[in-house]
Amino acid sequence: MSERYQVHRSTRASRVAMSLFALVVLALAAAPWWAGRGDLRMLVEIFTYVGLAQMWGLLAGYGGLVSIGQQAFVGLGGYMLFALATFAGVPPLAALLLAGLIAALIAIPTALVAFRLQGAYFAIGTWVIAEVFRLGFAQASALGGGSGMSLPAGIVRDIAASAPAREALIYWLALGLALAAIGMVYLLLRSRWGLAMTAIRDSEPASESLGVETWRTKFVVYVATAGMTGLIGALIFLQKLRISPDAAFSVSDWTALVIFIVVIGGIGSIEGPIIGTIVFFALRELAADWGAWYMILLGGIAVATMLVAPRGIWGVISERWDLQLFPVRRRLVVTGAKADARA
Amino acid sequence: MDWINAIIQGVLLGGLYALFAAGLSLMFGVMRFVNIAHGDFIVMGAYGALLVVSLTGIHPLWTLVLVVPGMAALGYLGQRLLLNRTLGDDILPPLLVTFGFSIIIQNVLLELFSADSQKLQAGWIETASIPLAGGLSVGVMPLLIFASALAVIAGLQAFFYRTALGRVLRATSDDADTVRLMGADNANVFAIATAIASAVVGIAGVYLAIRTNFDPAVGPARLLYAFEAVIIGGLGNLWGTLAGGIILGVSQAIGAQIDPGYQILAGHLAFLIVLVLRPQGLFPKMKG
Numbered sequence: 001m002s003e004r005y006q007v008h009r010s011t012r013a014s015r016v017a018m019s020l021f022a023l024v025v026l027a028l029a030a031a032p033w034w035a036g037r038g039d040l041r042m043l044v045e046i047f048t049y050v051g052l053a054q055m056w057g058l059l060a061g062y063g064g065l066v067s068i069g070q071q072a073f074v075g076l077g078g079y080m081l082f083a084l085a086t087f088a089g090v091p092p093l094a095a096l097l098l099a100g101l102i103a104a105l106i107a108i109p110t111a112l113v114a115f116r117l118q119g120a121y122f123a124i125g126t127w128v129i130a131e132v133f134r135l136g137f138a139q140a141s142a143l144g145g146g147s148g149m150s151l152p153a154g155i156v157r158d159i160a161a162s163a164p165a166r167e168a169l170i171y172w173l174a175l176g177l178a179l180a181a182i183g184m185v186y187l188l189l190r191s192r193w194g195l196a197m198t199a200i201r202d203s204e205p206a207s208e209s210l211g212v213e214t215w216r217t218k219f220v221v222y223v224a225t226a227g228m229t230g231l232i233g234a235l236i237f238l239q240k241l242r243i244s245p246d247a248a249f250s251v252s253d254w255t256a257l258v259i260f261i262v263v264i265g266g267i268g269s270i271e272g273p274i275i276g277t278i279v280f281f282a283l284r285e286l287a288a289d290w291g292a293w294y295m296i297l298l299g300g301i302a303v304a305t306m307l308v309a310p311r312g313i314w315g316v317i318s319e320r321w322d323l324q325l326f327p328v329r330r331r332l333v334v335t336g337a338k339a340d341a342r343a
Numbered sequence: 344m345d346w347i348n349a350i351i352q353g354v355l356l357g358g359l360y361a362l363f364a365a366g367l368s369l370m371f372g373v374m375r376f377v378n379i380a381h382g383d384f385i386v387m388g389a390y391g392a393l394l395v396v397s398l399t400g401i402h403p404l405w406t407l408v409l410v411v412p413g414m415a416a417l418g419y420l421g422q423r424l425l426l427n428r429t430l431g432d433d434i435l436p437p438l439l440v441t442f443g444f445s446i447i448i449q450n451v452l453l454e455l456f457s458a459d460s461q462k463l464q465a466g467w468i469e470t471a472s473i474p475l476a477g478g479l480s481v482g483v484m485p486l487l488i489f490a491s492a493l494a495v496i497a498g499l500q501a502f503f504y505r506t507a508l509g510r511v512l513r514a515t516s517d518d519a520d521t522v523r524l525m526g527a528d529n530a531n532v533f534a535i536a537t538a539i540a541s542a543v544v545g546i547a548g549v550y551l552a553i554r555t556n557f558d559p560a561v562g563p564a565r566l567l568y569a570f571e572a573v574i575i576g577g578l579g580n581l582w583g584t585l586a587g588g589i590i591l592g593v594s595q596a597i598g599a600q601i602d603p604g605y606q607i608l609a610g611h612l613a614f615l616i617v618l619v620l621r622p623q624g625l626f627p628k629m630k631g
Binding site: 060064066068113116117119120121123124125127128129131132135136138139251252256259260263267291292293295296298299300302303306307310 | 438
């Protein structure tokens with residue numbers, strides 16, 4: 001009796017989903033021609049949150065590294081963009097890329113310090129480091145100290161000739177970064193690093209005994225996500241045109257909301273952060289003027305999700321219908337084994 | 344003389360930080376559980392004291408009589424009803440649930456008490472001071488807080504090492520499953536540990552309210568100070584936590600002496616230096 005095994009990754013659902021995804025991306029790419037300026041700004045915000053959520057989700061959901069300090073890299077990216085463009089005369093788009101690179105470089109010593117702490121202590125340690133950056137930048141008088149600085153008008157004109165052109169460019173950059181963040185998680189998870197990360201998340205000692213280099217894997221993931229987070233941060237403040245330490249290193253804007261998005265959408269998946277972002281913005285439209293109650297509601301939903309359905313909305317959906325839209329898992333398909341099973 | 348004064352004030356401030364840290368240290372010790380909302384619980388205690396004072400008009404120090412048992416009861420129920428459900432091998436649930444609590448508490452306090460900065464007035468005891476040699480003096484209130492920190496830590500130490508319940512808590516710290524086999528109810532033991540930690544949080548909250556200005560958003564910074572004191576001192580050692588609090592307080596005081604903008608930064612940097620040079624803390628857990 002011959003048995004044949006095949007390893008599949010894509011499923012019929014994932015192929016359909018990918019085609020739909022491509023269509024949605026095409027429609028979104030054309031948004032500057034069909035959407036109003038307010039809508040574009042909102043979409044930019046949505047894309048940046050999708051990107052930040054993917055990065056946080058990659059760290060926590062696959063790397064087992066729960067960080068409450070990702071605002072460190074958002075703020076660094078923003079400040080580096082402003083500093084490079086204003087003082088070194090780097091063109092804004094080149095400064096954007098360099099800002100991401102610098103964030104990744106600074107993540108190297110940061111990781112060396114933060115990795116001395118484990119689990120929950122790692123989480124608080126990253127928060128301390130982000131606070132050090134915030135307080136440090138508040139002391140940097142060249143960058144405006146505690147009150148921050150604006151991007152000079154000449155540099156703003158360098159981005160693009162007219163305001164609509166600038167907004168369209170920032171829009172495409174945001175869309176591109178969100179896709180890049182999704183692509184980065186997708187490719188990383190399909191690579192051997194992804195296998196190593198999943199193994200570490202499930203059991204660190206077991207994966208170590210099988211030869212997975214846990215420290216190095218975590219380190220690579222931490223630095224890579226820091227770079228991408230820095231890039232997104234640089235774009236956020238390129239859109240805002242103004243930066244201050246409290247806005248740049250805000251734990252509630254760049255980490256708390258992102259954590260809620262990932263937890264509600266579903267941790268440990270690519271779909272979860274996207275769904276979480278959509279839910280978050282829908283809720284925000286509904287409850288825009290609730291003030292503090294809105295945050296209480298959001299926190300309450302996140303806590304309830306964690307207690308009732310720790311895998312979030314996407315976890316419930318994918319379990320109920322056995323769905324996986326982004327094919328990152330390997331499935332073993334056995335053909336011609338039925339006869340054996342009966343025998 | 345300014346420097347000596349700064350160091351003395353820093354040591355006394357360290358007592359307050361040790362009070363912040365003792366509860367955090369205790370919960371981690373027994374349950375391997377880190378409460379991200381710890382700082383916000385302290386601030387909740389401070390607002391509890393504010394509420395009691397504004398309702399009854401009693402002296403702020405007397406609010407301890409109500410706030411401490413109140414926080415302990417809240418801690419017991421919170422652990423029993425909610426937090427026990429998050430405990431397990433996965434570190435995500437407790438971390439993310441308490442992070443959610445942190446944001447919820449801050450916003451509920453904001454809704455109830457507004458963002459205005461508050462402070463409790465404790466009358467003569469706040470301004471009274473004891474003169475020392477060389478024109479230096481120490482305030483009675485900071486001294487009282489420091490003495491309270493000593494008493495709380497000595498009390499916790501005696502409780503852990505001299506009582507039957509303390510023995511159960513220490514055993515749970517070593518191996519929770521085996522303790523359950525021996526007939527202890529883990530859910531109850533954890534809730535008792537949280538109740539004790541919350542009582543200390545209540546004390547810290549009342550002192551915070553008397554000693555400094557506070558508003559609904561100051562919780563996270565208190566969590567960071569508490570955490571730094573625990574790590575500097577070494578995990579699992581309460582006297583080490585006191586030493587950690589003092590080192591943090593002195594670093595902040597020295598930073599502030601250089602430039603007021605460096606106060607908090609200096610504390611964080613002292614913590615990072617200890618973390619790099621001695622990640623196990625200065626006084627890791629001793630046998631005994």
